[in-house]
Amino acid sequence: MAEEGISPSRQGRPSMTSSMRSSSFLREHQQYRPPSKPENHYGIDTVVEDLQATSIAPPRQISPFNGIPSPENPPVIVESGVSHELSHPNCTPVPGTTSFDRLVATLFYKSTSPRVSNAIPSPIRIPSPPKRAKSPTPHTESEIPPNMSPSSSLDTFPLEPPTTEPEPLDHLYGSYISPMCITSFLHLMSTFPLPPGSTDLNSAHRCLKLDTAHGHHPLVVELTMAPAPSLDYLSLSDLRKHELIYRFEREWNVDVVLRSDTLWRRYPRLVVFDMDSTLITQEVIDLLAATINDPPDLAARVSDITHRAMLGELEFDSAFxxxxxxxxxxxxxxFNELRPVLDVTNGVRPLLRALKRLGVKTAVLSGGFLPLTSWLAGELGLDYAHANEVVIDEATGRLTGEVKGRIVGKERKRELLLEIAKKEGVSLDQVVAVGDGANDLLMMEAAGLGVAWNAKPRVQMEAGARLNGDSLLDLLYLFGFGDEEIRTLTR
Structure with missing residues (x-):
């Protein structure tokens, strides 16, 4: 009877079944047991399902993640080595409120023309040789730096010594567009006042050209800054000529091209070129003068007039x-004999091939001679060619020294640019004019972008952009094309 009374209580005692037994003492007594599911990377659905079964205090409704950023779901995803930041829901401006206040700066490192500081050194004292000893060659060094001495006469002696230029920092931080160069430029731009209501300058940059021969260093870099400096303080044309920009270019041995980041910047439709010293490396009129031996100084006289006219010291029409x-x-x-002598500027042929593939119209407006200009335009595939017509005596077949019709000077070049743009239905914002002389300034001013190509000092200062490289193909970088895209266009 006693055993019968004990039996029910024994049935309620916990007991270990065979399924709960283990052959490992450590496994039976360890404090942490792995979950029943394998530790794999769960998807978002699995995570949401587990959360829905979780008790949360205070209780709130958990909705599945639908991919739209919110305060509860911040717009940054970092998983499996991928970091991605999502745009906020209202990233597109309200129609009618879009304003192009971004500024694009394209930095070109002048690797082929390293600058040497012209800081005035301390005078070098060279002991004078004995009077009886005559040196076979004169000393190349002087107690006075060359840039302080008169070149030929005292009339050209400067009243004041030249200002000391900044030291070339590219020699210290890298002969390319280094991170320090970009940082210095951004610091410079931050000194200009921003538009009212703006507090910070945001920027991004990308490399357009690499120096593959020397460590893949960047040679052309495009920086986009927003917002642009306040127009109430400084217009874009004045900003291009600012002393701080010029000093930065001298310090880092770069050319800086500043443009508003508009839609038309990336899509030109008409590019107009000067011919002499732009499409070709020579001045045709100097080549013609060089063929005359009597008088012997004729070539030098013509070259001097040409040089002064390009500098803007002489009126082009009368000088021509x-x-x-x-x-x-x-x-x-x-003119036929000079055709083989013409030296086409490096990069012109692939540049014109690229522009043709992009559907861009091209023209040459030359202050030279129409027979050579028309022939060159046909050779290069330009769509338009305008130049001066000289009078040739029908009886003798020789030049009379007269010009037929209007001279293609600075005013005429501007008129021709406007005529071609109107004929092609091209907005002036999508016109680019490239030249090197003072007679190109008016057409550069009329175009949406005027580019001074290895130009005279006055043109360098007044043009909207300046390029001083060794290939005219650099023009494509101003439109935002990178090396890979340029290679595709020029194949």
């Missing part, structure tokens, strides 16, 4: 008539 007068008596066949 004067030079043509000096060519009186040359045979008309001389």
């Amino acid at each position: 008539r004067e030079r043509v007068k000096l060519l009186t008596g040359l045979p008309g066949s001389i």
